[in-house]
Amino acid sequence: MSGELFPRPPRPRAEIAPGAVHVPDWLPEERQRxxxxxxxxxxxxxxxxxxTVLPNGGVMSVQTVCVGWHWQPYRYTRTAGDVNGARVAEFPDWLLRLGRAALTEAYGDPAAGAAYTPDTALINFYDGDARMGMHQDKDExxxxxxxxxxVGDRCVFRFGGTENRGRPYTDVELSSGDLFVFGGPSRFAYHGVPKVYPGTADPATGMRGGRxxxxxxxTGLPG
Known part of the structure; x- marks a missing residue:
């Protein structure tokens, strides 16, 4: 990646836990842009x-925008009553196809990929100081x-178990273009981002900074 003194060696794909798969460099540069x-x-x-403002009054350090369904702690709605009351952007067909291709790649299972029907995307932007605490994705x-x-700056992605936020967990370095899928026994694993490495984004992707x-x-929700 530009901005780095030496090219990084190829990184192997890895199953971090049952159902949790890391596929490095899956997205080509053009698709990242x-x-x-x-x-x-x-x-x-x-x-x-x-x-996002949390129920206890805390404010998340990451910035979030949603597509398909609007997420706010801890539910999905079509309109953003906690922001401006507008309906979120529609979930596009090309993003559905991308999700199916990603799942097929991670699991090596075309049937599972074809059956995958994502209907929402949460897009989080991390600046150099942003973090994400250990949590479960369980509002679906x-x-x-x-x-x-x-896409953008590298980060440490911390992937734990399903019982609590503590150890044992595995720290995985995610780079621009990386794919990570978690499902099956790992679907409700705790995970978070304790660190972002500022200045590691490749400007060729359109990201001069941040992740x-x-x-x-x-979501499994009707309509």
Whole structure:
């Protein structure tokens, strides 16, 4: 990647836990640029990107914009009553196809990929100081896998167990273009981002700084 003194050696794919698969460098540079461009459009609205306010009054350090369904702690709605009352952008067909291709790649199972029907995307933007505490993705009614795509600065992705936020956990370095899928026994694993490495983004992707994390999910909700 440009901005780094020496090229990084190829990284092998790995199963971090049962159902949790890391596929390095899955997204080509051109596709990363396309995602950056469309995420910038979504960040402008109809529901703009924002720092989510938690029920206890805390404010998340990451900025979030949603597609398909609007997430707020701890539920999904079609309109963003906690922001501006507008309906979120529609979930596009090309993003559905990308999610199916990602799941097929991670699991090596075309049938599982074809059956995957994500209907929402949460896009988180991390600046150099942003963090994400250990949490479970459990507001969905569906237990289908979560597909996670990274663009921009590298980060430490901490992946734990399903019982609590503590050890044991595995720290995985995610780079721009990486795919991470977790489902099956790991669907409700605790995970978080304790560190971002500023200045590691490749400007060729359209990201001069910061990290985009795009997570695709099936809500299992009607309509």
């Amino acid at each position: 396309e995602l950056v461009d469309v995420c910038r459009d979504w960040a402008r609205g109809p529901v703009p990107i924002r720092h 009614k569906s237990e289908a896998p979560v597909v996670s795509l990274s 985009l994390n795009i997570t695709l999910r099936e």
